[in-house]
Amino acid sequence: MGALRFCGLLGLLFSIGAIGGCGKAEPHVVVYTSVDEAFSRPIAERFEREHKFKVFLVTDTEETKSTGLVNRLIAEKNRPQADVFWSGDPVRTAILKSKGLTEPYLSLEAKDLPKKFSDPEGHWTGFSARARIIMFNRDLVKEGQEPKSILDLADPRFQGKACMANPLFGSTSMHAAALFDKVGENDAKKFFEAFAANGGTILSSNGEVRRRVANGEFAVGLTDTDDYNEARKEGKPVGVVYPDAKGMGTVVVPNAVVLIVGGPNPERAKKFIDFLLTPEVEKALAESEAAQIPVRSGVLTPTHMVPLDQLHPMDIQYENLAGRLEDLSKGYLKDWVDRNKK
Amino acid sequence: MTSCLWLERPGKVRWLAALALLVLPLLPVLPLCWQAVTNGDALSLGWPFSRSLLNSLLVALIVSSLTFLVGLPAGVMSALYEFSGRRLFLSVVALPLLAPSFLWAIGWSALAARLGPWATGLISGYTGCVLVFFAGAFALVLYAAMAATLSLTGSQIEAARLAGGEKAVLHYAVRHAAVPALLASVLAGVLTLSDPGPGQILLLPTAASEILTSFAAHYDFEQAARQCLVLGGLVVLLSLPLVFVAAPIMATELLARQMRPLHRVRPARAHWLPIGGAVLTAILFAGPVAGILLPIPGGLELERATREVLRTGMNTLLYGFGAGLIAAVMGFVLAGVVGRDSRLRAITLGLCLTAFTLPPALLAFGIIQASSALPAWTDLFLRSRFVVCLALALRFFPIAVVLGMRAWGSMSQTWVHAAAVHGISGRRYLRSVAVPWLLPSVGISILLVGLLAMGEIGAVLLLHPPGQSSLPLTIFAIMANAPEALVASLCLAYLTLAAAVLLLIWRFAGRYHP
Structure with a gap:
């Protein structure tokens, strides 16, 4: 019965441990x-x-x-x-x-x-x-060839070499909603379709975008400034572009x-x-x-x-984006991800 | 004094008690499922969900088949034979159970990224998902096969050896362990259906990731619940034939005269076994562990890692051990209540498989909604660490049920009859015969459920009381943006903690099975 007593004692300790600590005085x-x-x-x-x-x-x-x-x-x-x-x-x-x-x-x-x-x-x-930026791999993108706009991710020079995180989640979803808000539904859809047609890849997160661009698996990727900073600090061969600085503006x-x-x-x-x-x-x-x-x-x-004062931030009504995002994530973006997630 | 014969007596009470116990794990999700069925629009499956469902089922089928084919012989041989590094092998294979599956997926993905696009192409989709899920599922099947083989007695093994040598022993043991191993492999396959992590990382659309999208991108609990119901229904339909075949076999009795435990022997070609074990271990772990730990040369962040382990280590152990304990108690009580009624056993197994398909988030949301609707005094239980253990136990208790049914079934009815003839009370029979007989299986079930629960993050994320995080959850929360070296250091700390727990367990278990 020694083993039984031992189990009983463990059970008692567990009960005390599990319930204890929940009444935080x-x-x-x-x-x-x-x-x-x-x-x-x-x-x-x-x-x-x-x-x-x-x-x-x-x-x-x-x-x-x-x-x-x-x-x-x-x-x-x-x-x-x-x-x-x-x-x-x-x-x-x-x-x-x-x-x-x-x-x-x-x-x-x-x-x-x-x-x-x-x-x-x-x-x-x-x-x-944070700002939404395009991170590029310096070994794969020659100087002067860097993308200038998010729309460049669909450019043939980045065929099969561009990536972004799943636009149903996180800051990428906000970026997508802002794009629809800014350029209108037709042009935004055109961009997403062109990105997919150009062999663009949807990854699981901004962290994945950082890792895969830094390792040279992709030449360019859409991510956040903190991800870029992390790759930079780790000494990876990466560069940054604040996209659309001369056009619709960078998403902040x-x-x-x-x-x-x-x-x-x-x-x-x-x-x-x-x-x-x-x-x-x-x-x-x-x-x-x-x-x-x-x-x-x-x-x-x-x-x-x-x-911030040297950036050209996109003019966004943040409070309106929630509704827009809700519609998109049940409609077009969901459909787009379903069609294009490999 | 109540006679011990009630333990074997059939009756309607068993049905009522078993159904009550089975409804318990489904209780938190019932209101949500009811809302989903009555309030929502009819579920239109559509091509994306159907395709994801098909992908999930295919992965589950491959994982189940592979783990059965590899895990069954590995488990049987580990139980029958002594070979160098046996205990180490048995400890190391449990590691994937301890870590959340997404960690292994990230490990493979990181390794592939270092090797180049060809490797990423190779690891993406089905291959990667199967590899990740296989690692966890293999341990489940191996332990189930091993436990079943260990329930054979020395007399049975020696008789087989005398009749036909080692071939006959293996044949006999494999036949004996096949059904529990098959059930374990089906459970493991079903477990893959509710896990979205690997599919998301390795770019394979799965049903679980569709459900996650309903939760996290659409904030639509009802849609998620409807998708869960479709998934659960399909699994029950597909596994029904197996359930009916397996249920009666789960109660193979041992006779009283067969009580001598088997002794492991060192076979003539014993050197092949460690090589096989090492190859398996390398396939399962070398890749993802290398992928996770490669950034360490960039700077080992020992101080931060130690601080996190100290902050969250106790909770991690508590959640794992607590879940194991609750699940084992529930599982073995349920198995005892079900008894030898094969129809009831089949229904129990079917419902267990259904409960297994439910994603942990669904269960957690049910509990959160209940706790926020109930008065504040219930917080002592419903918003404490206890509820995390309970949710994890409800998630994994089907494993304990299967082990419990096997252990109860292996007890001969003649034991109860003999005890009743001698006027032994039910209480004394339980204390002196049944519980000591069940204890090793209870231990294995606490271990298996505990290990799986330690690595689970879905339920812990949603239920843990503020300030009571677990180590895997901390790794999950920082891994998106923290420096690779810090994530790697934390993973290393976690793997070390897990390995230490495993070694302690095997050292303790070694006293019972030297």
Whole structure:
């Protein structure tokens, strides 16, 4: 019976371990974030040091391999666990707003942030941004042959050598919705069809785009500035183009933070949002591996990055993109991915 | 005093109790499925979903067949024979169970990217998916075949050896282990149907990735639930013949006089076995592990990796072990309730396969919706680490049911009759005969479910209490953008932790099967 007793003891220990620790007495704030943990955790740890209460960070990515935290927030709507959602793009926060999960909060720290990156009704506030860029492999693309526009990905000189992440997910989905918004449905569809006809490949994520372009499997790929920065730091032979600098403009994807309606710790949540919107956080995110572009003037941009005022950002009504994306992801884009995913 | 005969008595109570236990894992998804069926539009399958379904079924079929063909003889030989590196081989093959499948897919994909476009072409689509799923499925089939062979007694093996030498022993053992191994391979095949990761990474449209798209790109839970129902229904239809063939065989009795356990021998051509084991191990792991760990020379981030292991290691073990324990208890109680009724066994197996096809996200959403609709005091259970263990257990408990049915079935009815003649109570019979007999199978089931649960991220992502993440989830959350060297260091830390757990388990298990 020794083994039985041993199993019983293990069972008891398990029960204590499993249930213990769920009644968190210490002051805390619960933050759900789709910003990569490598970038969001240092910020949360800095907040903990300054404010003497814990940040319980629940992380996820915008990749295609996960059902995502937005779904968790929607499912928890009746009695949320989260206080704050820190999103890597404003479209997810706009979706949450449309489902009645957000509470307006106008932080005093947001006063010098550009209004165009935030919700006019104060449901979400935008700050540090990524840009959608074309990363190219220097060994495969000769100088002067770099693409200048996203439309160049369908150019015959990149036949079978261009890639992008699945446009149903993450920042690529936002980019697709912005393109439809900007150039109109017909031209946007023409681009996607031409990209596929030119042998363009759909990959599972921006990370995959980074890896495969950096390794020379593809010459060019559509991805984000943080992915490019990672490849650059690893010493890969890559270059960057901020596409459409002379035409429709480069898509800029700001972070967005929202206060969850009915969250358990609203006051601490507001303190966290205030902290996130400070110039110091923008500076920290710019200097980190995330290489996020500060959107407020006066915060220094590291020399290896292009400051926002030297970019030509695409004129986007972020709050309108959620509806557009919903239609596209059930309609044309879904159909396009189904037809072209090899 | 209640006689122990009730343990073998048939009756309607068994049906009611078994159905109640079987409904339990489906309970969290029932409201969602009901909404999906009653509120939503009729599911139009369309070409994309049909094509994805076809791809998924094809991959599942190939994985099941391959694992059965390789896993059955490997499991039988590992149980019958002693050879150099046997324990190491048995430990290492369990590694893919511990890691989420997408990690292996990324490993293969990263290796192929380094080798060049020809390798990427080779690894994309069916080949890559089969390779990734085969690694995990192989361990399941190997352990099932091994457990079945170990239930043979020394007398049976010696009789076979005397009658026809090693050929006869192998023939007899393979025949004996074939049905559990076949069921394990079908379970493993079914498990591939609900996993979207490899298909997404290796560019093969699968039914699971369609379901994921419904969740994550459309935020349409009902559409996802409808697609799950179609997938589950199809699996039940396809596996029905096997279920009816396998169910009666799951209760092969051992007689009381056969109780002497088998002893492993060292065969004359024993040197081929380690070579075979090494080749298999290399095929399964060398590629993806190399792909994941190659960036390490760029800079091993030991400090960060150690910090993450310390932060999340305990939760990872707790989730795995807790799920294993709950699943084993549920599975063995259910198997005991089902007893020797072959119709009930067939229905149980069918429902287990259906439960296995459901993606973990569906179950997790059901639990989240229930917890947010219930009063705050239920948070102690429904928003604690316990619920993560419970969800993982509900996900993987069909494995425990199969092992439990096999273990209960191998007990002879004559044992109960003999005990009843001597006036032994049911409680004492359970304590002194049944539980000690079942314990090794319970241990294997805790191990298998625990290992699978440790690597699962779908349910953990959606259910873990804030601040209680697991190590695989942390790797998943950082791998998109973190430096390759950091991801590689974390993977290395995780593989080391997993290997340490496995070695401890095998060292402990070695005391029972020296």
